[in-house]
Amino acid sequence: MSSPHPPLFPALVAAPGLPALRFGERSLTYAELAAAAGSLTASIGSARRVALWATPTLETAVGAVAALLAGVPVVPLNPKTGERELRHIVTDSAPSVVLAAPGDELPAALAALERTDVTLTGTGRTSEGAWAEPDPESPALIVYTSGTTGPPKGAVLPRRALATTLDALEDAWQWTSDDVLVHGLPLFHVHGLILGILGPLRRGGSVRHLGRFSIEGVKHELAHGATMLFGVPTMYHRIAEALPDDPGLAKALSGARILVSGSAALPVHDHERIASATGRRVIERYGMTETLMNTSVRADGEPRAGTVGVPLSGVELRLVDETGAETADPREVGEIEVRGPNLFTEYLNRPDATAAAFTADGWFRTGDMAVRDDDGYVRIVGRKATDLIKSGGYKIGAGEIENALLEHPGVREAAVTGEPDDDLGERIVAWIVPTDPEQPPLQGDLADHVATQLAPHKRPRAVRYLAELPRNDMGKIMKRSLHA
Template sequence: MSSPHPPLFPALAAAPDLPALRFGDRSLTYAELAAAAGSLAKSIGSARRVALWATPTLETAVGVVAALLAGVPVVPLNPKTGERELGHIVTDSAPTVVLAAPGDELPAALGALRRTDITLTGGTDSPAPPHAEPDPQSPALVVYTSGTTGPPKGAVLPRRAIATTLDALEDAWGWTSDDVLVHGLPLFHVHGLILGILGPLRRGGSVRHLGRFSVEGVRHELDHGATMLFGVPTMYHRIAEALPADPALAKALSGARILVSGSAALPVHDHERIAAATGRRVIERYGMTETLMNTSVRADGEPRAGTVGVPLRGVELRLVDEKGAETTDPAEVGEIEVRGPNLFTEYLNRPDATAAAFTADGWFRTGDMAVLDADGYVRIVGRKATDLIKSGGYKIGAGEIENALLEHPGVREAAVTGEPDDDLGERIVAWIVPTDPEQPPTDRELADHVAAQLAPHKRPRTVRHLTELPRNDMGKIMKRSLHA
């Protein structure tokens, strides 16, 4: 019986003998993936929800495809998650099965779940999915967001959000079945798993995962047929640092069709270094666990460092002031709100948090602060909770100060936060990893540098030196840890 809904992965249904996934020296064609995932899907079809031990392996990719074929919501688990947080996720999401690669050692928090090993061979029968394509509104994944206050919340992502986002990126990036994506991102999050694995599979193209990011791995894959690179700012920073001494890397990057950075802002300094060495501009896009992708610089549009481009097809975006009124002044910082089919359905078991996240007319409050250029390009200045500094009557975004600091030759890494100040309300604090720890730039030197680049009221009043900035698995700076 044919399904009234089109499949998430048409190429998988056709099962051609074309490359789909490669991790190191292990690979699967679409036919092999269809057989392996189809066989696993049949064995988990009765599960209410499954957990997935999300290592950067072929098994993880097969596991998530199998769950999607079976119409069973899947909860990706970060193997680095601590025991208490993992226990919360398992209790909250209540999976009945945990999927893992053979030989993976699982922590005690998963001990009560029935384990099913993910194998890379399917049965000899038809690889056709065991069920008709589920309704687009039905849940596909439950992805837990890092809790800034309290334990993480499970964002329920429906199938239509995945299809909508991936098809909007096809439009924005000219993404086709001829594209070969290389990335080295973890597979428990939206960027690495949905964009990096499910994206190529929806297009009928292929993905080569490095297992672990390395500049050498990127160079090799781009030299051998890869057309796209997905990374986070930490990865592009390492690429920018390596370029002066590696002409082969510059040549490989210059041959890529598209370079995409996400999960955090890519400093303008790294944009410019990569563009100068390769002639290619890195494209930035903006998304969240709850919304998948909202905006992107288009492949056929004007590259503009420091922006995340324009709203994707089907996405409505507006900026609102502190009273919730829409602002259209290009100089005015406002909170981004979005609406569209790319959004999550709810926070699992948290109707209170779900209700608080949306306005009465259905806009999702992102908590991200931005300004909107006159032609619709979005410039994010930071998170409402940690990156919007109210100092001396001004609303100041931490991001532009960080970019200015990174242009100083004595600064290797920088983060900016606000601290309470009796006179100013909040004072601007710069956290600096100096290029030369023996001869760091002086506080006055950095303050004058920022004042000259931006404005005097945006200069840091306090400078603190560190050997490194605290970052999470996706390369985002954990600003709350700075003050701790």
């Protein structure tokens, strides 16, 4: 009997001969993916939840698809997670099975779980109605968010959040079954797994995963039929650095239909370097584990550097002040709150944290601070906890100062934080990786540069020089580590 709900991946049945996934030299058509994932559903169908050892491999993609076909919530595990955090995730989510590629060595924290190896062959059913699509509100994934104030929390993402976000991106990016996506992102989080693997599969297109990001890999795939590139700012920074000496890279990028950056802000300087070398503008989008995607620059809109575009179809977005009231002037810094079908259901086993995350009328408090241009484009200025600096009576976003600093020729990388100041409340501190470590730019020069570009009250009052900025796996700067 056919399911009353439309399937997450219609192409598994509708487009059996087309390419679906390619990792290096290994690939699967939709028919082969359906067979491999279908065989796996039989062995995990009775599980309450499954953990997924999320290496950047075909097996991870097949395991995720199999769990979704079986209607079993999947908990992606970052293979670099430490033993204590891994034990917390396993204890909290209580999976009965762990899916892994044959030969993967699993840590002791997973020893108590039944192991099922993901193989790439199978005889799974591929006929219409072979897999009944569960209720849209049923959980699809439980993705653990990095714990800044305690152990990570498991955000329960329902199937409707996946479908609505991916369909809203289809609209925003004019994403079709003809698109071929290339990326080299990890597969244990929203960007790499949901957008980068499940997104192409929902559209009926294909994805070529590099295993790990490389300039040569990006160049080769974009020169041989790939139409889209997903990356994070660290990747695009490396691309921008390589472009002057690599005409082949510039040509490959210029042929892409769409270049997307996410997970953190892409510095305006890198935007401009890529655009001038390739004629293509990188577009940014904004999302979170708990909300999936909220906004994006549209493929048919103006690719405005320094913004994350406009709310996606179905997403409501507002900026609120410290009292929770909507800001009277959208150009005033406020906290982003969002509401829509893209939102998570709850933090697993944490009703207190779930209740605290939502307003009484159902808006999710993102903790991100932003302003809006007159035409609705959103400009994120930082996190409420780490990037909103209150100095001399002003509310200042760290992000705009960082962009200004990066325009200085003596600055290779920059981060901005606030620290207590008896006179100002907080003073602005710039953390700088100099272009030339032997001759770093002077504090006075940097302060004058920012004051001229932005406003005098936004100039850094202290400058600290580093060999590199601390970053996580996604290239986000870990600002708490700076002060530590």
